[in-house]
Amino acid sequence: MTSLKVREVNSEKDMELFVRLPFSIYQHDPWWVPPIVVEQKRTLTPGRNPFWDHARRKLFLAERNGTICGRICATVDDNYNNVRRSKTGFFGFFECEDNTTTARALFDAVAGWCKDQGVEQIYGPANPSLNDEAGLLIGPFDGSPYIKMSYNPAYYPRLLESCGLTKAKDLYAYRVPLDQTPPAKLVRVMEHIKRKKGLRVRTLNLSDLSTDVRFIKEVYNDAWSNNWDYAPLTDAEVDDLARQLRPIVRPEICPMVFCHDEPAGICIALPDYNQVLKRMRGSLLPFGWVTFLFHRKRITRARLWALGVKRKFHNLGYDSLLYYEAFMGARRLGYTDSEVSWILEDNLAIIRPIELWNGERYRTYRIYRLQLSASEV
Secondary structure (H helix, E strand, O other), X not given: OOOXXXXXXXXXXXXXXXXHHHHXXXXXXXXXXXXXXXXXXXXXXXOOEHHHHOEEEEEEXXXXXOEEEXXXXXXXXXXXXXXXOOOXXXXXXXXXXXXXXXXXXXXXXXXXXXXXXXXXXXXXXXXXXXXXXXXXXXXXXXXXXXXXXXXXXXXXXXXXXXXXXXXXXXXXXXXXXXXXOOOHHHHHHHHHHHOOOOEEEEEOOHHHHHHHHHHHHHHHHHHXXXXXXXXOOOHHHHHHHXXXXXXXXXXXXXXXXXXXXEEEEEEEEEEOOHXXXXXXXXXXXXXXXXXXXXXXXXXXXXXXXXXXXXXXXXXXXXXXXXXHHHHHXXXXXXXXXXXXXXXXXXXXXXXXXXXXXXXXXXXXXXXXXXXXXXXXX
């Protein structure tokens, strides 16, 4: 007779079990990219990740006959709820064997804790927020994810839907080939925009990254403020973002637009370090750093991670200009493939420029929703 139980993570040993479970779930999956274990622990630890300064969480493990077979994180973000005037919780870091009973037990634990926090609906996956890795891969499942994009087995959507979760929003990923030559007319239009009085385009300045990250925050908190997924970034989160970006960012693919010295738009594209992380097997020791430094020169693709223009500068072509500058920078670096992700399914203002660059929607991710109360939010 099997015995399944779900328990809270309440020790360092439990935390180790929590972050190590995916290595078992994906041991035979050729596309999975192992996370760096120490970095994932940092992400999950209050006091080390500034996200938890305004959010709280509970981690759960599912155990059957002494073997860990599932995990999940329940989160309530006060910043998100204050801005959205909602009573919303999130789930994330979901990993589970192909067993509906196990999945239901995990979501029951999340629902119970969230109800105690006054939550009326749950969104996810968000790891730990919608500003981080988010969405469940719906398909296809025939390739490794780009940096900071999620990945999961093909049976996960079935598990979530069997637990009563339904679609809240789909997120798209577009593949944009880098071997195409921009049309001459497009180049002329972009160069014309760049010559406008008071307009200045430059790349991210690594020697003063703290200042530029403040500009990124300024643009983000304006450009994304009406988006479905928006929650403001704090100064501490911006500082942590700078810490994460410094070792991996390439300024050549991170253009910024200023209008009369005011930051008007930003674009952050990242080399796909998942091509390196896949070789490191989740560890920086004993030879992880050697692997990192050696193979980062062999990265062949990039992900356009964030692009935004302040609302008062909309419809001036700045978004297309940012795409153009990032695209040309990626070509100069010798990258051969790129992804633009993720894009909300109804964000046509962003989707149209991507399609102008012959972007092909090739992957779909989904944010799920679980209603906990009769009232609609």
